[in-house]
Amino acid sequence: MTARSPSARASASTRPRRRSTTGTRASSSTCCDSSLTTTPDRRLPVAPVAALPARQRLRINEIFYSIQGESTFAGRPCVLVRLTGCQMRCTWCDTEYSFYEGAWMRVDDVIERVLSYDCPLAEVTGGEPLLQPGVHTLMSGLCDQGLEVLLETGGGLDISGVDPRVRRIVDLKCPASGEVSNNHWPNLLDLRATDEVKLVVQDRDDYEWAREAIREHRIDRRCAVHLSPVWDALEPAQLASWVLEDGLPVRVSLQLHKALWGGEARGV
Template sequence: MFYSIQGESSFAGRPCVLVRLTGCQMRCRWCDTTYSFYEGEWMSRAAVVQRVAAFGCPLVELTGGEPLLQPGARPLMAELCDAGYEVLLETGGGVDVGGVDPRVHRIVDLKCPASGEAGNNHWPNLELLTPRDELKLVLAGEADYRWAKRVVEEHRLGERLPVFFSPVHGELDPAQLAAWILRDRLPVRLQVQLHKLLWGAETRGV
């Protein structure tokens, strides 16, 4: 758990408490938080809420790993909402996002082919998302871009909610991704990881 500047999504740039939960069923090729697979400490929901309160920040995000693998994640988010926090959920897209408190902003990371995990996307999630939610696709190259473009167009996602295309750090030039988006006039937003620009790609706890 740490206090930092939110690095992604439409909330990027805002101070945020990030609660990183342990465990993930996916093994994305470019994962930058592999330590979350196994590291961490057991805490009760009450202890988490108490520690969050100590930061004095109104914005909280549950992330991972895959936070929805933890059975306490959904009730924890509801408790944080009840306490008056603005709550974000960043999920890997392989777990059903149904049953999450409707006050929570769900940020779903749909896996592209180069991740090695596109076969594990939970596609019914796309029909559950609302305008207050967000969809993120991390792209490693042109093949991923073509795949993501097709998904956005076939599901008319740009008309339904904010969609973010993010380049894999160190693999896809953000300027190249910008050129493709502009060329195709896609209704998506280009996103770079702000925290990596500020503190570098190897720094943890930011």
């Protein structure tokens, strides 16, 4: 998240390659099948990306280079990889386009695309990235290349299997999201000091629920905690006032990318 590059979106037809990666690539097949595509010399058929093993492929919504807008990394240049698909339907979701839009890419090609930006920070987000098994291959591969890797997850799935080198940014859904019943509460017991928890607050009821959840589970003693107001629904100053009144040990987190480029912009 320096100046954004409108041409930085992921595309199955344009993938810059600067460094090689060590992940597994699809092997050639010697039998012919209508589901196979052929290489340019038309001799060796290769399986389409969607047919690869689940850990070797990802359905990608977009890849872009921008200014990180949230978390303790806000303000830093970052390459963001947005995966397709989400099992939640939060009422205030601002990335509904990621539910279905996307193209299949090899994990190796995604890693090469990220490395092409020559940026030391990368975030994997969604949608819900943990729905795709290949995300673990991606995150570990980026860590192997020396990048600092962030995972932004909706908090409805188990985070314990994530590479320990990855910094996990975990949502805890408040009531107004419509998804509070789908919080995976055991995640709170798995938090490390390098992780972060984010609660998106729409109104006073959400704030009071968040306050009690933080206190009851002592989340602030485990890692950094962020309260983020729903864009265009709760004034940031109002949320800040509540936090100050209660002396709540959290950060008030604003979506910096929206302040820079507006609430409707994509690829930022």
